[in-house]
Amino acid sequence: MNVRFDKIENKIKELLASYLESSGHPELEKHGEITGATNLVSDFTLDSFQVMEFLMEMEEAFDIMIDMNNLSNAHTVNELAKVVASLLKK
Amino acid sequence: MMVSDNNSEQKNRHLTQNLMHPTPINTALRVKTDGFINLVDALEYAAKGDSGFNFYDHRGDLDSVLSYRDLRNEAKALARRLLGLGCKPGDRVGIIAETDPLFHRFFFACQYAGLIPLALPAGIQLGAHKAYVGQIRRMLDSSGATIAVAPASHIAFLEEVTDDLDLLMSGIPEDFDALPDKEVELVSPAAEDIAYLQYTSGSTRFPRGVEINHETVLNNIREIATHAMKLTNEDRFVSWLPYYHDMGLIGFILVPLIAQLSVDYLPSRTFAMRPRLWLKLISDNRGTISSSPTFGYALCARRLRPSDYERYDLTSWRVACVGAEQVNPVPLKAFAQALAPCGFDEKAFVACYGMAECVLAISFAPLNLGLSVDYVDQDVMTSTGEAVPINPSATNVASYADCGLLLPGFEISIRDDQGRQVGERQCGEIYLKGPSVMSGYFQDEEATLAILDEDGWLDTGDIGYRVVDRIFITARSKDVIIIKGRNIWPNDMEVVAQRVEGVRLGGVAAFSISGFGDEELAILVVETRERDLDQRNRLAHEITKLMHEHFGINVIIDLVKPGTLPRTSSGKLSRFQSREAFLKRQKTPALHLPGTVEIDRKIA
Numbered sequence A: 001m002n003v004r005f006d007k008i009e010n011k012i013k014e015l016l017a018s019y020l021e022s023s024g025h026p027e028l029e030k031h032g033e034i035t036g037a038t039n040l041v042s043d044f045t046l047d048s049f050q051v052m053e054f055l056m057e058m059e060e061a062f063d064i065m066i067d068m069n070n071l072s073n074a075h076t077v078n079e080l081a082k083v084v085a086s087l088l089k090k
Numbered sequence B: 001m002m003v004s005d006n007n008s009e010q011k012n013r014h015l016t017q018n019l020m021h022p023t024p025i026n027t028a029l030r031v032k033t034d035g036f037i038n039l040v041d042a043l044e045y046a047a048k049g050d051s052g053f054n055f056y057d058h059r060g061d062l063d064s065v066l067s068y069r070d071l072r073n074e075a076k077a078l079a080r081r082l083l084g085l086g087c088k089p090g091d092r093v094g095i096i097a098e099t100d101p102l103f104h105r106f107f108f109a110c111q112y113a114g115l116i117p118l119a120l121p122a123g124i125q126l127g128a129h130k131a132y133v134g135q136i137r138r139m140l141d142s143s144g145a146t147i148a149v150a151p152a153s154h155i156a157f158l159e160e161v162t163d164d165l166d167l168l169m170s171g172i173p174e175d176f177d178a179l180p181d182k183e184v185e186l187v188s189p190a191a192e193d194i195a196y197l198q199y200t201s202g203s204t205r206f207p208r209g210v211e212i213n214h215e216t217v218l219n220n221i222r223e224i225a226t227h228a229m230k231l232t233n234e235d236r237f238v239s240w241l242p243y244y245h246d247m248g249l250i251g252f253i254l255v256p257l258i259a260q261l262s263v264d265y266l267p268s269r270t271f272a273m274r275p276r277l278w279l280k281l282i283s284d285n286r287g288t289i290s291s292s293p294t295f296g297y298a299l300c301a302r303r304l305r306p307s308d309y310e311r312y313d314l315t316s317w318r319v320a321c322v323g324a325e326q327v328n329p330v331p332l333k334a335f336a337q338a339l340a341p342c343g344f345d346e347k348a349f350v351a352c353y354g355m356a357e358c359v360l361a362i363s364f365a366p367l368n369l370g371l372s373v374d375y376v377d378q379d380v381m382t383s384t385g386e387a388v389p390i391n392p393s394a395t396n397v398a399s400y401a402d403c404g405l406l407l408p409g410f411e412i413s414i415r416d417d418q419g420r421q422v423g424e425r426q427c428g429e430i431y432l433k434g435p436s437v438m439s440g441y442f443q444d445e446e447a448t449l450a451i452l453d454e455d456g457w458l459d460t461g462d463i464g465y466r467v468v469d470r471i472f473i474t475a476r477s478k479d480v481i482i483i484k485g486r487n488i489w490p491n492d493m494e495v496v497a498q499r500v501e502g503v504r505l506g507g508v509a510a511f512s513i514s515g516f517g518d519e520e521l522a523i524l525v526v527e528t529r530e531r532d533l534d535q536r537n538r539l540a541h542e543i544t545k546l547m548h549e550h551f552g553i554n555v556i557i558d559l560v561k562p563g564t565l566p567r568t569s570s571g572k573l574s575r576f577q578s579r580e581a582f583l584k585r586q587k588t589p590a591l592h593l594p595g596t597v598e599i600d601r602k603i604a
Helices: A003-022 A027-031 A048-062 A068-073 A077-089 B008-013 B039-046 B068-085 B101-113 B129-143 B152-162 B173-177 B214-228 B246-258 B268-273 B276-285 B294-302 B329-342 B378-384 B445-451 B490-497 B533-551 B575-587
Strands: B052-056 B062-067 B092-096 B116-120 B147-149 B169-171 B194-199 B209-213 B236-239 B262-265 B320-322 B349-354 B361-364 B373-377 B397-406 B411-415 B428-433 B458-467 B470-475 B481-483 B486-488 B508-514 B520-527 B555-560
Touching (some): A003 A077, A048 A077, A068 B129, A068 B152, B039 B101, B039 B214, B062 B068, B068 B101, B068 B173, B092 B129, B101 B116, B101 B194, B116 B129, B129 B152, B129 B533, B152 B169, B169 B173, B194 B214, B194 B246, B214 B246, B214 B361, B236 B246, B236 B276, B276 B294, B445 B458, B481 B508, B481 B520, B486 B490, B490 B520, B490 B533, B520 B575, B533 B555
Parallel strands (some): B116 B194, B147 B169, B236 B262, B320 B349
Antiparallel strands (some): B361 B397, B373 B397, B397 B470, B481 B486, B508 B520
16 A cells, blocks of 8 residues: 555545534444444444435545446445545546 | 537537537427327427427536437437347336436337336445345346346446346447347337336335336326426426436426426436535526425535525426425425525425325325425324324424325225225325326236225325325335335345344344434344344444445344244234334333444434
8 A cells, every 4th residue: 555545545534534523423432433444334324315425525525526336346444545546546 | 419428429410518508498389298198199299399308417517418309219219229129019128227318218219119118226325236236136137128228337237137137138328329220110009008117126025016007107197297287388397316216207207208398407416415406407497396305305405505595596496396205394494494595485395195106196285385284183193093183382293294185086095994984184094096006016916916906996005194185194104114215115124134144034123213303214123142242233233234235224223132023913023013112112221232222312
């Protein structure tokens, strides 16, 4: 993993933490620190519309367009970061 | 069709993007909704005008235009290609229903060719690759489809399933366009031929395809267009609803087409990410008709910014239907208040009630009156099922939206559990009869007989009461759980949950309860022998994950000892009693093991 990838992953962690806070999801305290292995779907009670809302914030932060179909295999922060990295490369 | 992507052939054939304009409102044709024998007739008439479908992209920019005239020509050419390929009348065609002109082209090619289209879901959840592919496979398999088509964005998913299905052909639209255009005669469908299948489930083993013929769909649409919405030449539709739901397919493809009116589409996914683009589109194009389940209005209201109030002009929006799930007045009021400065008039809200088994709509509130709410005594309602009016500020109040008047073709009968007709203000099960009722579930006699009797009465499964000629729905279906416009069969959730190791087979009950504010909450009560805390946590975690992948919803999981779930004398699990028992348990604080829920903060 190179420095750039770590940066992407860290940014996603930050975005997720702030999204959870702003959308009133108290599980963050229970869950503890967000790591690369944090599962976006099952570690929090985000419904599909909240996931979309969070992805939009990611799109804006990275200035990319995320195709939902690319994300059908992404469960964790780390997997999400890989998708973002590949989009930024293009 | 005009497109702005890199499809050079079509680009050369048509105008380029900077010259692209959305189709106008219908100024050329007299609005006509009667006298059509089938959907082909209706399109042939609409093709004489200038109106049609407009597709906007994820930024809210116009991406492609498909006038009714172009749709007619392209659908006929495609119909000849499909028949030339060897398709036989009545063959099923699965279309991945992305918000894209390909859906309209294939849907109408089927009408010209006498084939039966079915819309396949296009929405994919995060990390839900396997669940999505399984769903597509089951629907293609259950319908016995011979053709499947997907947009380029979804073709990889489709390819995963087509290998072991016996299809004549599958691919992207361009693959079909490359087929030879054979000299085949197109035969106009008969009124009683099946026009489409609408799958109401497909998450697990039991997909059911509602079968609707031309006469039935045209009847319901005519009643919606003339009786309920009173459409005129000035009307323009705007929608983000997915085409694989009846509200999107019927309400925003077929209703406007049959009335020769233009429609502007926003992809459903774009709405979920940027709901304010919905308002922008209505404002820019002077949309008059746009609908949503309650949650869509709530989502939009939550994302408004102060600067929006100067930006949007919503004065043109005259019909804002609310349906598909329980009409909840509280978030709707918040939406109306927030957007009043933009000229949104809360009188535009029209509560409606419907289901795919009746094409789309059963009842509509009268126009220009807004929501009307009935306040009744909750305690009396629970004990006797009677809706006794009460002061709205009383502590034991329950409120229900007036879902309006039946469309003229329907007969209604509200019955008690002995099958006897009940009186006014008495809750019972709603039965319907009339020319908009489906002929049955496709190739599923057992499921059809369970819901449709020989006299043509449809058991809706919904519970409600009447006040004079108005209908109030108190519970949507004894079976279906409706969350954010999505219909979920408890049985599907129970089957999926039982895949998790440690869950007792047959020991899962799914139901919903009213939660805090606008939310319906899905509850899964799960029997397990597991006592180890880590194992209980793992169990709850895995079930949560599966529910997300398959249904895209949050579920509250209550782990209980084997034997806790109530059963009927025949040993069948009772969801109703499971729900009552769950609510009672919540009131008695017990030892909270992990996986045992504390939901006080969520229950209103």
